[in-house]
Amino acid sequence: MPELPEVEVVRLFLKSKLTGKKIFNLEIxxxxxxxxxxxxxxxxxxxxxxxxGKQLSIHLQNNLIIxxxxxxxxxxxxxDLILGHPTPKEDKANLPNKSTRLVFTFSDKSRLxxxxxxxxxxxxILTQAELKxxxxxxxxxxxxxxxxxxxxxxxxxxxxxxxxxVLLDQSKFAGIGNIYANDALFxxxxxxxxxxxxxxxxxxxxxxQNLIDLMKESISHGGSTAxxxxxxxPDGTVGQHQYHFRVYQRNGEPCLTCQxxxxxxxxxxxxxxxxxxxxx
Numbered sequence: 001m002p003e004l005p006e007v008e009v010v011r012l013f014l015k016s017k018l019t020g021k022k023i024f025n026l027e028i029x030x031x032x033x034x035x036x037x038x039x040x041x042x043x044x045x046x047x048x049x050x051x052x053g054k055q056l057s058i059h060l061q062n063n064l065i066i067x068x069x070x071x072x073x074x075x076x077x078x079x080d081l082i083l084g085h086p087t088p089k090e091d092k093a094n095l096p097n098k099s100t101r102l103v104f105t106f107s108d109k110s111r112l113x114x115x116x117x118x119x120x121x122x123x124x125i126l127t128q129a130e131l132k133x134x135x136x137x138x139x140x141x142x143x144x145x146x147x148x149x150x151x152x153x154x155x156x157x158x159x160x161x162x163x164x165x166v167l168l169d170q171s172k173f174a175g176i177g178n179i180y181a182n183d184a185l186f187x188x189x190x191x192x193x194x195x196x197x198x199x200x201x202x203x204x205x206x207x208x209q210n211l212i213d214l215m216k217e218s219i220s221h222g223g224s225t226a227x228x229x230x231x232x233x234p235d236g237t238v239g240q241h242q243y244h245f246r247v248y249q250r251n252g253e254p255c256l257t258c259q260x261x262x263x264x265x266x267x268x269x270x271x272x273x274x275x276x277x278x279x280x
Contacts, residue, residue, distance in 0.1 A: 002070050004142055004175030005218035007054050010076060010083045014058070015049040017078060022046075022107040023060075033101035033116060036125025040064055052141055053174025057131065065131050067124045068114070074121030077113040139172040142215055147173070153204040156196045163199060164192035165268045167211075176211065180218070182273045183246040184210040191279045192272050193265075217244065247273040 002010075022045050026038040045061040058066040068076070076083045077095065095113050096103055102114040102123055114123055126134060139155070140147045155172040156163070166172060167181040176184075185192050188207040190199065199207070221244060246256060251264035255275040265272050 002054060003177030003179060004051075004053060004215050005180075005221075007051055007056055007070070007175075008143075008215075008219050010070075011049050011051045011056055013083060014056075014076070014078070018046050018058075018106070018112075019048070020045060021110070023104060024107045024109075025103075025105040027096075027103040027105070028101075029096060029103065030101040030116075030119065032119060033114065033121065034123050038125070041066065041125060052135055052138055053170055054177075055135070055138075063128055065126045065128065067126055067131065067134070069122055071116070071118075071120035071122070073117040075115045077115060079110065137171050139170060139174045141174040142176060142211055147208070147212070149201075149205050149208060152208040153199075153201055156199050156204055158197075160195050160197045162192060162267050163190060163194050163196045164270070164272055166196040168268075168270070173211075175215070178270055179245070179248045180211060180214050182248040184214055186247045186274060186279060187214070189278055189280070192267055192274050247275060249273065 022043055023041050024043070026041065028034050028038060040062070041060060041064060044064070046058055047061055048059045050057045050059065054069065056068040056070075058068070060066065068074075070076075095111075097115070099115040099117045100113050101116050101119070101121075104112040104114075106112070114121070124134075140151060152173075156166060158172075159166050159169075164181055164185065167176050167184070168178065170176075182192070184207055187210040188203060190203060190207060247262050250262045250273060252261050254260070255262060255278060258275065258277050260275055260277040262273055263276050265274075
């Protein structure tokens with residue numbers, strides 16, 4: 001699933017390409033993938049693009065919002081550019097194809113396709129109030145100024161679960177996924193199995209800063225592709241952050257600090273990577 005940096009790359013790209021355009025038509029090919037009245041967004045200008053964690057919002061001239069969540073296999077195709085997790089074997093030259101769920105046509109005749117092979121992703125039309133209510137149980141975004149030391153430590157203290165699981169809890173922190181949780185814990189020298197409640201204020205401060213720094217670093221690299229080679233950068237190439245992983249997907253490889261082989265375990269069903277020597 002795309003994490004905060006990957007969705008932020010999508011947001012920045014769409015902002016640069018779509019701001020000011022009007023929606024001429026919306027074709028719904030898979031009703032399950034769409035919630036709302038499509039007539040309410042026709043002839044509306046795209047004003048701004050925002051993001052909360054892994055959710056992307058397009059704000060319209062009439063104050064309605066188009067909310068996207070790519071989930072596992074969702075992708076946005078704009079012209080010949082693919083954003084998200086495409087399926088390489090599918091024919092992208094002839095769109096719509098069997099995975100196309102929605103087709104947005106703009107006033108200049110350009111089109112945006114929402115494709116999703118597994119149908120987990122969705123698009124919703126919401127009012128400002130509905131968006132606020134829909135996201136009321138989502139934690140503060142890692143790149144939001146309100147993601148403070150005080151907030152972060154308070155959330156860690158509220159659970160005795162493994163720190164790795166707490167970091168992935170979107171009701172506490174919006175946007176942290178498996179990649180960045182693994183690497184931030186490594187940089188902070190924290191064992192992913194340690195109880196969240198037992199993390200000291202000093203360690204919490206370090207962990208929070210490493211999370212922020214990793215997110216910004218990954219955005220500058222165009223996001224992560226990992227070993228599936230499926231996350232596509234807006235210029236059609238893959239993201240480059242996978243070449244900067246500290247422990248994620250490096251099972252058996254030497255630790256970058258002490259050369260001890262990186263270990264892989266499962267915590268809460270999620271693959272977890274750490275250095276058994278550096279992370280106590």
